[in-house]
Amino acid sequence: MGREGQPGSVHEATDRRNLAAHRDQARGNFTIEINTLIAASYHKHIGFFKRHSDLLAPFGAKVADEFIHPKPPGHILVMLQTAKALGLTEDEVLRQPMLPGTRAILDFKRALLWEGTVAEWWFSMLTEEPIGYWARAWFKALTTHYGFTREQAIYFSTHEEADLKEHDEGVMGHGSFNRTVMQRILEDGYADVREGYSLEYCAFAAVDLYGLMHRAAYEESV
Ligand SMILES: [Fe+2]
Numbered sequence: 001m002g003r004e005g006q007p008g009s010v011h012e013a014t015d016r017r018n019l020a021a022h023r024d025q026a027r028g029n030f031t032i033e034i035n036t037l038i039a040a041s042y043h044k045h046i047g048f049f050k051r052h053s054d055l056l057a058p059f060g061a062k063v064a065d066e067f068i069h070p071k072p073p074g075h076i077l078v079m080l081q082t083a084k085a086l087g088l089t090e091d092e093v094l095r096q097p098m099l100p101g102t103r104a105i106l107d108f109k110r111a112l113l114w115e116g117t118v119a120e121w122w123f124s125m126l127t128e129e130p131i132g133y134w135a136r137a138w139f140k141a142l143t144t145h146y147g148f149t150r151e152q153a154i155y156f157s158t159h160e161e162a163d164l165k166e167h168d169e170g171v172m173g174h175g176s177f178n179r180t181v182m183q184r185i186l187e188d189g190y191a192d193v194r195e196g197y198s199l200e201y202c203a204f205a206a207v208d209l210y211g212l213m214h215r216a217a218y219e220e221s222v
Pocket residue numbers: 066075159162
């Protein structure tokens with residue numbers, strides 16, 4: 001129903017366009033902001049990684065992966081390619097304010113990174129591996145049922161690969177790297193958390209907020 005309650009009105013078409021933009025710019029803004037937080041975690045948590053210096057190389061490769069694979073600006077580039085195939089402009093993806101429900105996960109993770117402990121942040125990163133499986137399902141759906149070429153759906157194939165598989169000549173799958181860091185945190189006794197922020201809570205709240213992001217975008221789109 002259009003803004004003035006008239007099906008098929010100009011307002012309805014405009015609303016639909018805005019809602020589609022809301023849905024897909026959520027993913028666009030998420031991509032940019034989460035990658036920036038991941039890069040910032042290299043600086044914020046360097047003390048822990050000095051204790052586990054064998055992880056510095058795979059951590060550096062993971063951060064670089066987000067910004068340079070397959071070429072700069074990395075996953076932002078492939079996100080914009082897929083957004084364009086969905087009919088969105090760069091301005092819509094990058095500059096439109098996010099829906100509150102879609103930005104909640106970013107603000108939760110930002111708070112854990114800057115105000116929380118090393119363990120709180122890394123346990124919240126448990127969401128990255130499932131994104132690989134989610135991206136695989138999206139890639140299959142878009143290329144099988146919606147007429148997308150493999151190139152148009154590249155954001156999703158890139159994330160299936162990056163999050164689940166070793167790629168680009170030896171870069172660990174991001175999910176495997178995160179699990180390795182979580183294991184070291186536990187083995188090292190570096191698992192301090194603030195009151196009200198257990199490791200389980202940080203992991204499951206991140207999962208719930210990831211779900212909220214998708215639900216909020218969907219509800220704005222229907
Ligand atoms: Fe990415």
